[in-house]
Amino acid sequence: MAEAASTQNPAVPAGEKKNWVAAVLATWAIPGAGYFLLGKTGRGGLMMGTSVVMFLLGIMMRGTFFEPRNEDLLTTVIYTGGYLCHLASGGLYFLAKALGYSAPDVAGHVVDYGTKMIVGAGLVNVLAMVDVFEIATGKKE
Numbered sequence: 001m002a003e004a005a006s007t008q009n010p011a012v013p014a015g016e017k018k019n020w021v022a023a024v025l026a027t028w029a030i031p032g033a034g035y036f037l038l039g040k041t042g043r044g045g046l047m048m049g050t051s052v053v054m055f056l057l058g059i060m061m062r063g064t065f066f067e068p069r070n071e072d073l074l075t076t077v078i079y080t081g082g083y084l085c086h087l088a089s090g091g092l093y094f095l096a097k098a099l100g101y102s103a104p105d106v107a108g109h110v111v112d113y114g115t116k117m118i119v120g121a122g123l124v125n126v127l128a129m130v131d132v133f134e135i136a137t138g139k140k141e
Contacts, residue, residue, distance in 0.1 A: 020132070023132045023136045024133050024136070027090075027125065027128050028129055029091045030048070031051035031052060031091075031128060032045065032047040034136075035047060035048075047125075047127075051089070051121045052092065054121035055096075055121035058118035058119075058120075061111065062104060062110070063111060064103040064111065064114075065093075065097070066083045067079065068083050082115075084122075086118065086119070088125050
């Protein structure tokens with residue numbers, strides 16, 4: 001039992017651990033880019049495709065971007081959480097804002113699904129950042 005705890009992860013030898021900060025920041029800026037830095041091109045393409053397709057579907061459905069609000073507790077939590085998910089999308093969110101994307105203020109289920117797709121793209125990118133961190137630090141292959 002003690003022998004198993006003292007062994008290192010064979011995926012990344014001790015002297016070959018990657019710079020996790022650069023990989024995580026690359027994944028935040030361009031979804032999936034950190035995988036390419038770590039040599040995991042298949043996984044990088046899959047995560048990049050998933051995040052970009054979800055974000056673009058949300059935009060095509062005219063989903064709205066959350067902005068933080070200071071109202072009652074529930075509204076504050078929902079809007080701040082949604083805004084943080086947008087920030088987690090990294091370059092996709094900032095590119096859409098820079099290009100002037102602004103969804104019309106209309107009600108409807110398609111707009112709501114679009115908003116959820118945009119938020120989901122940010123959450124997928126958070127999962128990718130955690131995965132890249134674990135690969136770069138040798139906790140996972």
